[in-house]
Amino acid sequence: MSEPGPVTILLVEDDEVIRRSVAMALERYGYRVTVAADGLTGLELFRDGRHDLLLLDVMLPALDGIGLCRRIRESSTAPILMMSARGDALDVVSGLEAGADDYVVKPVDTAVLVARVRSLLRRAAFVPPAAAPSDPPQTVAGTLVFGDLSIDPAALEVRRAGEEIALAPTELRLLLEFSAHPGIVLDRQSLLRNVWDYGWDGDTRVVDLCVQRLRKKIGADRIETVRGFGYKLRR
Incomplete structure (x- = not known):
């Protein structure tokens, strides 16, 4: 090779x-x-x-x-x-x-x-988050299911109502981070560290804008804003 x-x-x-x-x-x-x-x-x-x-x-x-x-x-x-x-x-x-x-x-x-x-x-390189959820979502043959949204972390495929969604690498890593902690509020700085690999404080606008783009693809109500704290993926 x-x-x-x-x-x-x-x-x-x-x-x-x-x-x-x-x-x-x-x-x-x-x-x-x-x-x-x-x-x-x-x-x-x-x-x-x-x-x-x-x-x-x-x-x-x-x-x-x-x-x-x-x-x-x-x-x-x-x-x-x-x-x-x-x-x-x-x-x-x-x-x-x-x-x-x-x-x-x-x-x-x-x-x-x-x-x-x-x-x-x-x-x-599509390296998914290593953390496992403390209260895992419904799974079907290794696929995480959140309503009409399904995420296959191994195949790196995301579907909504059965239709595959094309996500940019950062959007996919962001969604994988949320899916590893369903229902848990993730603050912007932790998302910068875990998704953007920032080892220092960065501009949290990149998080807000990426969440905005992700919502358009997976459904606006799937990611909830917790004012003053951050975001969470609805179970």
Whole structure:
């Protein structure tokens, strides 16, 4: 069996200095980097090749990073990390709503960038939560059942009313975390640690926006907001 090739990252950034410095930083850690200077070129490269992760600037010519993220999400669940020049709340929320998994603020700290990339790649490997529920839900041949929602942790398949649902890696890990603790309130910081692999306090907006996307796919009433505390999966 042949050894797997290096992880390939598609970097779309219009600023040449930032594009070169980020590409060089990632290559030093062994990643293979493909670069594009505008959104339309980035979309073409995405369609023409296999990329394990996408790193997109928000402000891009031809097609901005938000639009590019939406176009990619039409056909791919590959991890997407957005870069925002200011960490502006509107940029961050727009990127996450478009389907991005996380974001970093420019100027990008290399250590933070690589940590986020590694975290996203671990999530994309579909490693489910190890914790077992104290009061397990109904199971059918290893499948967890919550009303019309069924989750097969081994096959990594989610169905609603018998129809399979396509979830991005982060959405799937989030749902698996909830399904491992049905009826238990999970606070945002613990979700950041267990789902996003954050070893430090992060922006809890990524949790809120991912929960929002997940609700649209599995049913708005399936995940309950416990105001002031966090979220829980209804039994």
